[in-house]
Amino acid sequence: MQVISSEFKTVLYAVEGGVATITLNRPAQRNALDLTMREELAHLVGEIRRDRGVRVVILAGAGGAFCSGGDISTMGCGGSAEQAHERMASLLVTIEGLITLDRPVIAAVDGAAYGAGLGLALTADLILASPRARFCLSFLRLGAIPDCATLYTLPRMVGLQRAKELAFSTREFQAQEARDMGIVFEIQPQERIHQRARQIAQSMAELPMAALAITKRAFNASLNSDLNTMLDLEAAGQGVARSTDYHREAAGRFLDKVAQRFQWPTADAV
Numbered sequence: 001m002q003v004i005s006s007e008f009k010t011v012l013y014a015v016e017g018g019v020a021t022i023t024l025n026r027p028a029q030r031n032a033l034d035l036t037m038r039e040e041l042a043h044l045v046g047e048i049r050r051d052r053g054v055r056v057v058i059l060a061g062a063g064g065a066f067c068s069g070g071d072i073s074t075m076g077c078g079g080s081a082e083q084a085h086e087r088m089a090s091l092l093v094t095i096e097g098l099i100t101l102d103r104p105v106i107a108a109v110d111g112a113a114y115g116a117g118l119g120l121a122l123t124a125d126l127i128l129a130s131p132r133a134r135f136c137l138s139f140l141r142l143g144a145i146p147d148c149a150t151l152y153t154l155p156r157m158v159g160l161q162r163a164k165e166l167a168f169s170t171r172e173f174q175a176q177e178a179r180d181m182g183i184v185f186e187i188q189p190q191e192r193i194h195q196r197a198r199q200i201a202q203s204m205a206e207l208p209m210a211a212l213a214i215t216k217r218a219f220n221a222s223l224n225s226d227l228n229t230m231l232d233l234e235a236a237g238q239g240v241a242r243s244t245d246y247h248r249e250a251a252g253r254f255l256d257k258v259a260q261r262f263q264w265p266t267a268d269a270v
Helices: 035-050 081-099 116-121 150-158 160-169 175-181 193-204 209-222 227-241 245-255
Strands: 003-007 011-016 019-024 056-061 105-109 112-114 126-129 134-136 172-174
Touching: 011 035, 019 035, 019 193, 035 081, 056 116, 056 193, 081 116, 105 116, 105 193, 112 116, 116 134, 116 150, 126 175, 126 193, 150 160, 172 175, 209 227, 209 245
Parallel strands: 019 056, 056 105, 105 126, 112 134
Antiparallel strands: 003 011, 011 019, 134 172
């Protein structure tokens, strides 16, 4: 199996078997987002959106941290609102690109996911965490507002009141509480989390791309929509999905009592 790997200044990138892994790689700074990392992430997300050979994306961090947020040492103080807006622009394009990507995104959070790091994790469709994962919506501590789309993603995951509490208190919370709130879907030991993310990604790479893209887009739209719109979307999407070779093959396998190509991997199989 061909492995394509690239090393940038602040990010590691590899593609194997249709699974692309983006690893934030500033471990001495707990993978804080500086301008270079923002630019490199923007480049990679753009490449992934164009590369139909990538079927699943994994987000991870090197050195025992996911991402500690923005690199405060490179932010500077003061400046105009226009300058602050320009600073955020490329990162927000990246965040939107991940949220709206028509393929699954998995985040493997081992260690700190603070501020923008939490926002980056929340772009994922599935978030795994290790027991040492720590989450914090820390923006107000620094006189900033939540960004990286957390004002959009977090209330949809935990509800409006809980999202406000996490923002107002700026408190740290651990993996188990994150799971209880619906942010994390599975907790894995730190020595297994990246392997488990890879296992899930490899399995999901066998899903039908067209039907999966429609399903993800519909779920993302559902909280801003109404019943009739969603029923229309279901009908139109099902028409597309059932016209694919994947559906015809899967239906044939079912009738012939043959195992399907896709099987969800159990955690104890890692």
